[in-house]
Structure formats: structure tokens, C-alpha cells
Amino acid sequence: MTLIPKKARMLGIFIVILLLSCNTVYAKPAQKNRQYYEERGEIVWEVPTQDKLIALTFDDGPDPVQTPEILALLRQYEAKATFFVLGKWAEKFPQLVMQEQQEGHEVANHTYAHTYAVRSTGADTYIRDMDAAEKSILGAGVARPMLFRPPGGYYNDMVIQAAKQKGYTIVLWSWHQDTRDWASPGVATIANKVLKNVRNGDIVLFHDKVEGKSQTVQALARILPQLQQEGYHFVTVSELLAVKAKEAAKNGVSSSKVHP
Helix, strand or coil, rough: CCCCCCHHHHHHHHHHHHHHHHHHCCCCCCCCCCCHHCCCEEEEEECCCCCEEHHHECCCCCCCCCCHHHHHHHHHHCCEEEEEECCHHHCCHHHHHHHHHCCCCCCEECCCCCCCCCCCHHHHHHHHHHHHHHHHHCCCCEEEEECCCCHHCCCCCHHHHHHHCCCCCCCCCCHHHCCCHCCCHHHHHHHHHHHCCCCCCCEEECCCCCCCCCCHHHHHHHHHHHHHHHHCECCCCHHHHHHHHHHHHHHCCHHHHHCC
């Protein structure tokens, strides 16, 4: 039997402790990417489902010209949508916000003044802007919104904590369904973006207030009949979330993984 000198044994133990300490101190932090937030149920990008459902969403309105035109088209095709309204416009055009709700659409919060969540944006400032938007929506006679979309899709831990504090679910959009209609890329470009990439449970990003001449209405006039012909039903985001929660319950999945 070979005896290991005491000093060698102590050195070996010291090296093991050092290695363990290094692993602890320099453990790779969790990568806060889309998967991280989706798994925690903190942000919704889309809601995959077996049903042919799709959620159309409209940001930055209401607008006195574009919003009524969009509402008329949605009515024509018996389509429901979710409007992420800006508080400053809800305050100016409350009758349009009320019309959205009365026609079966969902009204959601998009901040008061399109406030971006950048590094310099403090939590107090951001929450005040969310509150101001909520106040404008309630002032229009509409039910308190339950969904929140951060302008530009900018989010960080501050935004997530602010939304939790306010009881909001953060909803973004399917990455393959960003129509970029705000940039007026052409009616065909907007329509093809949706039609060529459509999947069950998509959340599509449009705008019902575009500076200059909007191409969104013309694109919708192509999109709605085509998708309807393909068997798609147009629902609100909350309806889409409810369907997913029902499917999850049937499969024995915790609802917290589906709806925050």
C-alpha cells in the first residue's frame, strides 16, 4: 500500500475545493432569450394550437380615418382582432375605442405616449405611462385591459416586473408575422408576408395608425378573404390564449406555462 504524504493530500484537497469554488463563482448565467421568457410564461409571441386560429393585432391607434376602415373590413369578414391602443389617442377618440369593444374586439394597453423601454427608462416613469394609458382606456368606457404590448417590442426585466405589478400579460407577435406596414412597403408585400407564412396560432402585427398613406386596409382586403377561404378563424389574443389553456388542461400541462 502506497502512502500519500500529508502535504500532497492537503494540496489535492485544496485543488478540489478551488475547482468547486470556481465552478460556483463562474457558473454560466441563464441566457435571457425568447425561450427563457416563454418557458416562464412571462411573454407571449404566438400560441401554437391544433386549431386554425389566428390573432390579428393593431398598434398605435385609434386613428379617425384608418381605424374605422379596418373595423368595417373586420365586420365584413366576421373577424375579431386585438387593438393595442395608445392612451393619448384613446383620450382624443374615445368613441373609436368604445366601438372596438362594442364590435367584439379586444382593447389592450400600448402605453400612453409610445414610450420605449430603453436603459434610461425608469420603472416609475414606465408604470406611470402604463397607468395613464389605462386611465384613458377606462375613460372611454371600456373594460380594464388585461394585455400589454411594449412599444417597438422593447422589453427587459423592468418591463416584465412592471407588467406583473399591473396584472398584465405581455404580448408581442410571431417573428414571421411582422408586416412592417408602418413603413409602407407595398400592399402586395404586406399581404404576402401574412399569407405565405401563416401558421395556426399566429399573432400578426399591423398598425391602425400609419403616418402618411396607409397600405394596411388594402392588404387586409386581400388577406381576410384568402385566409377565410383556407379555413382560418380570426380571434382576439385572449381567445387564442384561452384555447391554448384548454388544450393544455386536456393534456395535463400546468396553466402557468400557457398564460401568466
